[in-house]
Amino acid sequence: MLEREVIIKNETGLHARPAGRFVKESKNYVSDIKLINGSKEINAKSIMSVMTLGARKGQMIKIQASGDDEEKAVKDLAHFLEIELPLLEKSKE
Amino acid sequence: MFGILKNKKVILKAPLSGELVRIDDVPDEAFALKMIGDGIAIKPDTPFLLSPVNGEVIQKFSTNHALGIRTKEGLEILLHMGIDTVDLKGLGFEPLISEGERVSVGQRLLKIDWDIIADKAPSIISPIVITNMEIVEKMEILKEEYVKINQDLLAITIKK
Numbered sequence: 001m002l003e004r005e006v007i008i009k010n011e012t013g014l015h016a017r018p019a020g021r022f023v024k025e026s027k028n029y030v031s032d033i034k035l036i037n038g039s040k041e042i043n044a045k046s047i048m049s050v051m052t053l054g055a056r057k058g059q060m061i062k063i064q065a066s067g068d069d070e071e072k073a074v075k076d077l078a079h080f081l082e083i084e085l086p087l088l089e090k091s092k093e
Numbered sequence: 094m095f096g097i098l099k100n101k102k103v104i105l106k107a108p109l110s111g112e113l114v115r116i117d118d119v120p121d122e123a124f125a126l127k128m129i130g131d132g133i134a135i136k137p138d139t140p141f142l143l144s145p146v147n148g149e150v151i152q153k154f155s156t157n158h159a160l161g162i163r164t165k166e167g168l169e170i171l172l173h174m175g176i177d178t179v180d181l182k183g184l185g186f187e188p189l190i191s192e193g194e195r196v197s198v199g200q201r202l203l204k205i206d207w208d209i210i211a212d213k214a215p216s217i218i219s220p221i222v223i224t225n226m227e228i229v230e231k232m233e234i235l236k237e238e239y240v241k242i243n244q245d246l247l248a249i250t251i252k253k
Contacts, residue, residue, distance in 0.1 A: 015179045016159060016171065017121065020128035047129055047224040048161050048169040052152045 001066040002074045009086040013056040018085050023047045025080050031067025033077065044077075098253060100230055101166045105145040105247040106198055107240040108172060108221065109137040120216050121176045130171060130222035133234055133247060137219055142172060142203040143242055144196040145221065151193075154179070157186035160202060161224070166251050169225045174205055176216040185209035199243055221247075228252055 010018060026033050026044045033044040035053055042049035044063070055061050063081070065073040114134040119125045124134070144162065151169070152161030158178035162170045174186065187204040190196060210217050223229060231250040240246055 012179045015154065015156075016129055016173055017123040020123040024128045046169075048152060048163075048171065051154075051161060051171075054155075 001064060002070045003062050003064045004074045004078045005060050005062050006078045006081045008055045008057055008059050008061065009082055010089040011057055012089070013059070014050055014053060016051065018089055019047055019050040021085065021088060022077075022080065023050055026073075026077060029065065029067070029069050029073035029076075031065040031070045031073045033073055034062075034064040036062040036064060100253055101251040103146060103164055103166055103168050103249045103251065104245050105170065105221070105249065106143070106243045107135070107236070107246040108143045108145045108202075108242070109135050109141075109219065110139040110239075110241045111135040111137040112239055113234075113236060114218050116220060116222065119176070119218055119220050121220075124173075124176075124220045124222070129173075129220070130224040131226050131229075131232060132170075132220060132222035134218050134220040135240065136217060137205070137207060139242055140205055140207065141201045142174065142205060144198055144200045144202055145170065145172070145246065147196070147198050149193070149195050150190055150202075153188065153190070153192040156181065156183045157188045157203065158183075162196065167225070167228055168223060168249060168251065171220070171222050171224050172202070173220045173222070174203065174217075175210045175214045175219055178210060178214045181210070181213055184213065223249065 148162040148164040159173040230252045233248040
C-alpha cells in the first residue's frame with residue numbers, strides 16, 4: 001500500500017467535471033485506490049464518492065493505492081491532480 | 094437459485110419540464126463523453142427541481158448547483174443544474190433540502206432562477222446522469238423531444 005499527499009489546486013475543487021476526469025484516470029489502474037480528506041475515506045473509482053469528498057482548493061488530501069500497479073497509480077494520479085487537472089480546468093475559462 | 098428473480102427496475106420521473114437534450118449533445122466534454130455517467134439532459138422551463146425518485150440526498154454541493162441522490166436499489170443519480178454553474182457560487186439557487194435527507198419522488202429539492210443562470214453561466218442545459226452505470230443492465234429513455242415534470246423519463250434495469 002502506498003500513499004501520497006496532494007494539494008488540490010483547481011479553483012472549484014473536485015466538482016463534477018474534474019471528478020469525472022479523475023475517476024476516468026483512476027480506472028486505468030487495477031489497484032484499489034482511495035482518496036482521504038481528513039477522516040473521510042472514499043473509493044476513487046466512484047464519481048459520486050469523489051464528489052462527496054468535498055475537496056476544495058488549497059486542501060491537502062491523500063491518494064492511497066493497494067495493488068500490483070500501486071506505485072504507478074499513486075505517482076500518475078498525484079501528477080494528474082496537481083498538474084494536469086488545474087490546466088484542463090483553466091482552459092475552460 | 095434458478096435465475097427466476099426478476100431484475101430490479103427503477104423509473105426516474107422528470108425532475109424538470111423542458112426540451113430534452115441527448116447526453117452526447119451536452120455542451121461540456123465531461124458530460125458529453127459520459128465521463129460522469131449516462132443519462133439525459135433537459136433544457137428547463139420550470140423553476141423547481143423535483144426528486145426523480147425516492148431516495149437519500151447523498152451529496153449536496155455547497156454551491157447548490159448539483160445534487161446526488163441514491164435509491165434503495167443502490168442507483169446513484171447526479172442532478173446537475175446548468176453547465177459550469179459551480180462558478181456561480183450559489184447565485185440563482187435556493188436549496189429546499191439538506192444533505193442526508195430522505196426524499197420522495199416529486200418532492201421539491203431546489204428553486205432555480207433560470208434567468209440568472211442563463212445570464213451568468215454558459216448553459217442552462219441540465220444533465221441527469223447515473224454515476225454508477227456499472228450496476229446498470231439497461232437504460233431506456235422513455236420520452237422524446239420534450240418532457241413535463243413527473244412524467245416517466247428513464248427506465249433503469251439493475252444488474253442481478
